[in-house]
Amino acid sequence: MKALNRLIRRVVNFTTRRRGEERLREEIESHIAAQTEENIRAGILPAEAARQARVKFGATEPIRQDYRAEEGLPLLEDLMLDVRYALRVLWKSPAFTLVGIFTLALGIGANVVVFGVVNAVLLRPLDVSDPHNLYQLRLKPWTSGKALTTSYPAFEDYRQRNTTFSGLAGYNGFTGGRLRWGNAVKNVSGYSVTGNYFELLGVQPQLGRLVQPTDDRGPNSAPYMVLSDSLWRTAFNADPSVVGTPVRLGKYPFTVVGVAPARFHGTERFQWPDYWTPVVNNFDAKYLQDRKGRPLTVLGRLKPGVTPERTAEDLSAIAAQLAKEYPTTDTGVPLRLVRPGLQGDARDVIRGFLYGVTGLTLLVLVAACANLASLFAARAADRNRELALRVALGASRWRLVRQLMTEAIVVSMLGGAAGLVAATLLLGALNRGQSPPPGQVAVSVDTGVNLAALLLTLVSGLLFGMIPARQVWQSSPLQAIKSGPADSTPRRRLSLRDLLLGAQIAICTLLVTASFVSVRGMVRMLHAPLGFQPQSAMIAEMAVSEEGDVPLEQKKKAMLEAVQSIPGVTAAGTVSKVPFTGGLRGIPVFPPGTTEFTLNHSVLEPYGLTISPGYFETAGTRLLSGRDVSWHDTAEAPHVAVVNATFARTMWGDAPAIGQRFIVFDHLREVVGIVEDSKYNEIGESPPPAFYLPFSQHEQANTTFIVRSQRAQNEMAAALERTLSGFAPDASIMVQSWRDAMAGALFPSRAAASGLGVMGLLAAMLAVTGIFGMAAYNVSRRMKELGIRVALGARTKHVISAAVGRPIVLLGVGSFAGLILCVLASRLLAQIVYQANPRDPVVVLGAVLTMALLGLAASAIPALRALAVDPSKLMRTE
Amino acid sequence: MKQKTDVQQGTLALMVLKTLDVLGPLHGYGVARRIEQISGDLLSVNQGTLYPVLLRLEQEGSVASEWGPSENNRRARFYRLTPAGRKALQEEKRDWEQTAAIVARFFDVKAGELS
DSSP states (O other): OHHHHHHHHHHHHHHHTOOOHHHHHHHHHHHHHHHHHHHHHTTOOHHHHHHHHHHHHOOHHHHHHHHHHHHSOHHHHHHHHHHHHHHHHHHHOHHHHHHHHHHHHHHHHHHHHHHHHHIIIIISOOSSSSGGGEEEEEESSOOOSOOOOBOHHHHHHHHHHOSSEEEEEEEEEEEEEEEEETTEEEEEEEEEEOTTHHHHHTOOOSEEOOOOGGGOSSTTSOOEEEEOHHHHHHHHTTOGGGTTOEEEETTEEEEEEEEOOTTOOOSOTTOOOSEEEEGGGOSOGGGGTOOSOOOBEEEEEEOTTOOHHHHHHHHHHHHHHHHHHSTTTOOOOOEEEEOTTSTTTHHHHHHHHHHHHHHHHHHHHHHHHHHHHHHHHHHHHHTHHHHHHHHHTTOOHHHHHHHHHHHHHHHHHHHHHHHHHHHHHHHHHHHHTOOSTTOOOOOOOOHHHHHHHHHHHHHHHHHHHHHHHHHHHHOOHHHHHHSOGGGOSOOOSSOHHHHHHHHHHHHHHHHHHHHHHHHHHHHHHHTSOOSSOOTTEEEEEEEOOOOSSSOHHHHHHHHHHHHHTSTTEEEEEEESSOTTSSOOOBOOBBOTTOOOOOGGGOOBOOEEEEEOTTHHHHHTOOEEEEOOOOTTOOTTSOOEEEEEHHHHHHHHTTSOOTTOEEEETTEEEEEEEEEOOOOSSOTTSOOOOEEEEETTTSOOSEEEEEEEESSOHHHHHHHHHHHHHHHOTTSOOEEEEHHHHHHHHHHHHHHHHHHHHHHHHHHHHHHHHHHHHHHHHHHHHTHHHHHHHHHTTOOHHHHHHHHHHHHHHHHHHHHHHHHHHHHHTHHHHHHHSTTOOTTOHHHHHHHHHHHHHHHHHHHHHHHHHHHTOOHHHHHHHO | OOOOOOOOHHHHHHHHHHHHHHHOSEEHHHHHHHHHHHTTTTTOOOGGGHHHHHHHHHHHTSEEEEEEEOTTSOEEEEEEEOHHHHHHHHHHHHHHHHHHHHHHHHHHOOHHHHO
16 A cells, blocks of 8 residues: 555656655755754854764765655656657767668568468457367368368268267358349359358357258258348448348348348358358258268367367268268268368468568568668767767766667667558558458458567567667777777677678578569469460359250350350350369269279279360360360260370370270260360469360259450450340359459469569668668778878779778678578478579579679769768868 | 664664654654654764655655744754554554564573473
């Protein structure tokens, strides 16, 4: 209580700046006067009496200090003094201060942006209850692409047989269509979920109700729809009476029953559903019985105390059981558990990428710190005499160190604040201008990001403040005052500042090289052979309805003919699934003569696509030998297939593949053509085997039209959409350019190239300021010496080498070290960039040239200044 | 002559409180004189150190102070004990007596009693 009173009074005194100086002075005076009178009364002479009174009172100065210390908060007061002094000193050299703040703002800003993204994508838990206990089931082999796990019947089996989960829920994340309500229409995509989905995730509705376990009562028993917050806001104007509104999804009626909370976007960070419907009401009700497909992604919560490993074993045992019970459909592939959120295994890729970028960004900050450290060290050297004087006048070294540290921290705080503000603005712009391919991910500057920025700022302030502090600690005032200003530190062969600059240049070279590597990777990727030509092609995805009297095959043919007759179309074809849009999976293929179609009898699991005649020509896939499928390959004709080169080689080695046979989808098919290999999921993959069937011999509702034309894309898109919706007014039609559809696959490399490009730019700027600072400082310190040299007849060459020789040598050594670092870091780079190769001669040459140019640019001005030295003027001024 | 004992802050604060308790409101000089008299010149304080202690007590709320005229009509700052200070004094007094009693008992102990 007493201590608290005292603290409060001190804080109050401190903040109100109340000072009792006057009061103490008066009290001392009155005390000494009283004592003097007493002494006089005791018979001492007045002069002596006053002296004795003072002696008895003791030295007033320490008392005054004690008094002051007791009154306020001395530590804080000193700090304020330091800060005020630092601000004054910094104010007096604005150029230095601005360069310092700007440099640090770059470093901190870059880090805040990257950390913001890392935080949003990797660190922040999903907005569900108890996210640490939530897992996603996944097939054991590492696969890229979408997160599909099981068929619906298999999901039910897992749910009933497992002993390790307290709950399992599934969702099909690839449903969508045309949403109609009132007179409005909108293309949407959403999830169809099992009844316990929301319960398992612990999500509460913000309006109405969500899908609930009682909705699972057999096919088409629950035509209910839950809207996402964003769909509710954009399409329904956040209408609170939306509950009960009838809507149509495709041609199926649904009733809106509720709205999900604003913070809930499903469990995938990059793919936010617009709505949720019960799985029992998915329009393709077949798949509730079908064991072949794997449309469901399964989420589960572990029972307390159960490890993910044990669970994986339990699940794999069930998978093996199921494979025995259903040998024609269930593969028995073991399962494992992953964290949901980043499309299953893409998490590893994304994590590697982000952490790699984080590492490089931290290097930018380190380079900025090295830059600032040498700036501050140079300044401290210039202020050597001032500091020495203060030591001589009785300031403790500790006090001076604290002062210099305060200056460094003040600069770092200002720079950090500037960086944080810039980064916040940038992230805000990123959020607003987000392109669809990476999906929506809300990157925000939250407490964590702010804390990280503060921490980085403080640490970097301490880092570059330490260098001048160390200098002061070691300096001797006598030496400093004795020697002149021009030569206050003995020139060592290799000073700390040289080391700092060297390190800075090495880091900058590393970053510049990394950005070259990434740009090269990007260019190479854009030119990588894909096995098709996405340029200037449009694609239109739709599900062609199987209902009605006309067979699917004829509908498709009619639509294709209509598309081909759109004016300006040069080629058109259909394919069941366009490469690079996900959702492809292996289809078991059996050799001729197989009688038992269990999965362990299959010889290969290639991708299978159904196409129309003319697809290869339209897609730009070259036919290597044989023929394309044709309209004569009808359902009644002998079944045929076209395979890719890898398929042919894997199946039949060097033997000619044309005329060979294999069984797929219950039919024996003859190979009639071979096409070149292409990529299907990502650019880095080695070409997978694949076969193509004419759609007339294997029906699939999902169809994508591919169209090439000379007309402008938006014009073509409109014409395509018009033509196709004439056939199927209810179907959801997605028209876009093939390039846009592939943007998701290209996004990592794009992001890497632009991210590393920006970082390379930052690094180049840092290198320039570093070299420039050092060279300019060198020249200004040695002005007198250079003047004498010129007066004595030194040649241009010598003057230049004296002026900027050292920075240039450091540039060479630093760049070399940076290149070596880059080679050592190639594994890190490989995480970020497609086919990263820092030993690529173009890259090395580019980096060396860049650094040389930077060095030249940075040292040109100081060198010119050195050359322009006018000895007579110089001699007169100093 | 014996070295004058260095008065510790806490002890000094206690003495100040007791002095104010016994004599009522006093100015700084008066407190110093009083302490000097009672401690029999053994505790002749570096008198000025009293003032930070007085300030501290005031900030703690144990004493309050105001300006007033001194005996010889000088302006002086008079300190008086607050109720909180009186309570603090009683507590401190109890603590001291306990400590003193324990120490005294140790000094009284004879060799035989310890075995």
